[in-house]
Amino acid sequence: MPSILRGVDHKDPVALYRGEKIIQLVKKVHGKARFVDQAFAIDSYYSLYLPYPILKNLNEISRDLFRNYVFFKHLLESEDFSRIRYSTIGDSALSVLAASLIAAEYEKAMDQLQQAPGGSSQNGEPSEEEVKSIAESISRNVSEAVDTVKSIKRLMSFGSEPGTGTTFDLEEEGEEVIKLAETADIKAILELLSKIPNISGRLLRPYERYSKGEIRGFEIGGDLERIHPSEIAMPRILFRVKLAEDKLLLYDKVLPKMLGPIYVLVDKSGSMEGEKMLWAKATLLALLIRSRKESRNFYLRFFDGVPHQLTKIGKRMKSRDFIELLKYLARVKSGGGTDITKAIITACDDISSGVSREVSDIVLVTDGEDRVASSALSKRLKDTNCRLHTVMIMGDNRDLRKISYRYLRAIKLSHKEIIQIVSF
Numbered sequence: 001m002p003s004i005l006r007g008v009d010h011k012d013p014v015a016l017y018r019g020e021k022i023i024q025l026v027k028k029v030h031g032k033a034r035f036v037d038q039a040f041a042i043d044s045y046y047s048l049y050l051p052y053p054i055l056k057n058l059n060e061i062s063r064d065l066f067r068n069y070v071f072f073k074h075l076l077e078s079e080d081f082s083r084i085r086y087s088t089i090g091d092s093a094l095s096v097l098a099a100s101l102i103a104a105e106y107e108k109a110m111d112q113l114q115q116a117p118g119g120s121s122q123n124g125e126p127s128e129e130e131v132k133s134i135a136e137s138i139s140r141n142v143s144e145a146v147d148t149v150k151s152i153k154r155l156m157s158f159g160s161e162p163g164t165g166t167t168f169d170l171e172e173e174g175e176e177v178i179k180l181a182e183t184a185d186i187k188a189i190l191e192l193l194s195k196i197p198n199i200s201g202r203l204l205r206p207y208e209r210y211s212k213g214e215i216r217g218f219e220i221g222g223d224l225e226r227i228h229p230s231e232i233a234m235p236r237i238l239f240r241v242k243l244a245e246d247k248l249l250l251y252d253k254v255l256p257k258m259l260g261p262i263y264v265l266v267d268k269s270g271s272m273e274g275e276k277m278l279w280a281k282a283t284l285l286a287l288l289i290r291s292r293k294e295s296r297n298f299y300l301r302f303f304d305g306v307p308h309q310l311t312k313i314g315k316r317m318k319s320r321d322f323i324e325l326l327k328y329l330a331r332v333k334s335g336g337g338t339d340i341t342k343a344i345i346t347a348c349d350d351i352s353s354g355v356s357r358e359v360s361d362i363v364l365v366t367d368g369e370d371r372v373a374s375s376a377l378s379k380r381l382k383d384t385n386c387r388l389h390t391v392m393i394m395g396d397n398r399d400l401r402k403i404s405y406r407y408l409r410a411i412k413l414s415h416k417e418i419i420q421i422v423s424f
Contacts, residue, residue: 002039002062002065003039003042003043003046003056004039004043004055004056004061004065004068004069004072005043005046005047005050005053005054005055005056005072006054006055006056007050007054008042008043008046008050010038010039010042015042015045015046016038016042018041018042018045018092018095018096018099019038019039019041019042019045020038020041021096021100021171021174022036022041022042022044022045022096022099022100022103023036023037023038023041023103025096025097025100025103025104025174025175025178026041026100026103026104026107028175029100029104029175029178029179030104030107030108032107033103033107034107034110034111035106035107035110035111036103036104036106036107039065039068040068040103040106041099041103043068043072044099044102044103045095045096045099047072047075047076047099048084048085048088048089048094048095048098048099049088049089049090049091049092049095050089051089051090053076055069055072055073055076056069066125067125067126067131070128070131070132070135071106071131071134071135072135074131074132074135074136075102075135075138075139078135078136078139080139080140080142080143081139081143083143084098084139084142084143084146087146087150088146092171093153093171094146094149094150094153096171096174097146097149097171097174097177097178098142098146098149100174100178101142101145101146101149101178101181102138102142104178105137105138105141105142106134106138109134109137109138110126110134113126113130113134144187145178145181145182146181148180148181148182148186148187148190149177149178149181151190151191151193151194152177152180152181152190152326154194155190155193155285155289156319156322172319173319173320173323176323176327177323180323180326180327180330183330185278185281185329185330186326186329186330188278189278189281189282189285189329192278192279192282192415192418193282193285193286193415193418195415196286196415196418196419208254208257209252209253209254210253210254211223211225211226211253212253213253213254214253214254215251215252215253216252216253216254217251217252218249218250218251218252219250219251219252220246220247220248220249220250221246221247221248221250222243222246222247222248223248223250224243224248226250226251226252226253227248227249227250227251228248228249228250228251230249231248231249258358259294259296259358259359259360259361260296260297260351260354260358260359260360260361260385260386261291261296261297261298261299261351261354261360261361262287262288262290262291262296262297262298262299262360262361262363263299263300263301263347263350263351263360263361263362263363263386264284264287264298264299264300264301264362264363264365265301265302265303265307265343265344265347265362265363265364265365265366266280266281266284266300266301266302266303266365266366267280267302267303267304267338267340267343267364267365267366267367267368268302268303268304268308268332268333268334268335268336269304269305269334269335269336269337269338269367269368270304270334270335270336270337271334271338271367271368272334272366272367272393273333273334273335274334275413276334276367276393276394276413277332277333277334279393279410279413279418280365280393281329281332282415282418283365283391283418283421283422284300284329284363284365285329286418286419286421286422287363287421287422288313288325289422290422291313291315292315292317295315296315297312297313297314297315297354298312298313298314298317299311299312299347299350299351300312300313300325301343301346301347301350302332303338303339303340303342303343303346304335304336304337304338304339305336305337305338305339306339306342307342307343307346307347310350311325311328313325338366338368338370339370340364340366340368340370340372340400341370341372341373341376341377343364344362344364344372344377344380344381344388345377345380347362347386348362348380348381348383348384348386351384351386352383352384358385359385359386359387360384360385360386360387361386361387361389361424362381362386362387362388362389363389363391363421364388364389364390364391364400365391365393366390366391366392366393366395366397367392367393367394367395368395368397369395369397370397371399372397372399372400372403374399374400374402374403377403378402378403381403387405387406388400388403388404388405388406389404389405389406389407389408389421389424390404390406390407390408391408391409391410391421392407392408392409392410393410393413394409394410394411394413395409396409406424408420408421
């Protein structure tokens with residue numbers, strides 16, 4: 001079947017692959033694809049992917065493609081759809097997911113129109129006015145979901161320097177990404193994180209000086225092992241003077257500092273319901289970004305009266321790991337009591353059972369006024385070479401203040417406080 005867009009060949013293998021991928025995703029998300037065919041799927045993709053998609057003239061369109069023509073004509077004229085295209089142009093993965101969201105909404109709208117009493121689609125094709133209304137409604141509804149998908153992609157790109165992780169394949173996890181994009185909790189968490197301009201750019205990976213490490217820059221000193229060749233070329237007497245005064249031009253050589261895992265303990269007791277839990281989840285995702293930047297393992301436990309399951313993400317995070325983490329965050333709800341002592345001891349046990357001997361950081365996020373065994377915890381933290389960073393949400397705890405390497409109080413629950421917590 002020919003395309004309604006100029007320059008798009010529906011027989012092209014790449015176009016066929018994209019169309020089949022979109023139909024598969026629609027079937028998985030919506031359960032069926034009665035109204036979305038190969039032609040609709042391919043045109044959905046290219047209307048998002050191409051820099052300037054051009055519709056054919058109406059007299060070039062066959063009667064059976066008229067409904068598609070009307071739909072995409074009004075879609076391309078929509079301001080919301082134009083805003084979506086800012087992110088999808090030239091991005092095949094994002095275009096496939098956005099096209100799948102549009103196709104799924106189209107399938108749902110056409111199904112409702114057919115089943116509606118007195119609907120024109122019962123007697124044949126829907127009217128042009130009905131198709132226009134569907135196109136405008138879809139462009140509004142899909143815009144927010146595409147923003148969430150874009151935020152997931154943006155979040156995963158943080159810390160993706162060479163050696164810090166694998167490429168995130170949006171298409172590979174398309175079904176789960178689309179479902180997450182429609183989850184209210186995930187939307188709210190990612191919206192809060194999106195207010196932080198660039199978490200990764202604010203973090204500097206720690207280094208330690210090493211004479212045989214990588215060159216980071218230049219400095220002045222007297223270490224002959226790191227001397228710049230230009231210094232050897234100068235007159236001998238001048239060289240000796242500069243050596244005596246420690247004023248030789250040297251290479252500044254460093255090696256990335258090895259650190260233990262970042263371990264996040266999040267209180268999920270009943271008092272954490274609502275904004276507190278949302279903010280805590282956004283904070284732990286920001287700490288995950290830091291762990292990727294520093295090539296560290298990431299551990300997570302929620303706790304109330306007891307510690308819950310341990311989630312571990314390695315230095316080379318896979319797309320599946322991240323999707324599972326987001327799904328887990330969406331499931332976690334607040335409830336129960338609070339036992340901070342047991343949570344910290346469990347974290348120390350988890351870290352000591354690993355192979356890491358470097359300094360590890362435990363970040364405790366809680367609003368609890370629970371009494372803690374400060375002496376026992378202080379000794380346990382020292383034995384496992386752990387630093388405790390306590391984040392008190394709208395509260396205070398003197399015992400935790402005594403044993404914490406860093407003690408912070410979050411009052412406004414803003415993105416600025418998240419930056420302060422992550423930048424330790």
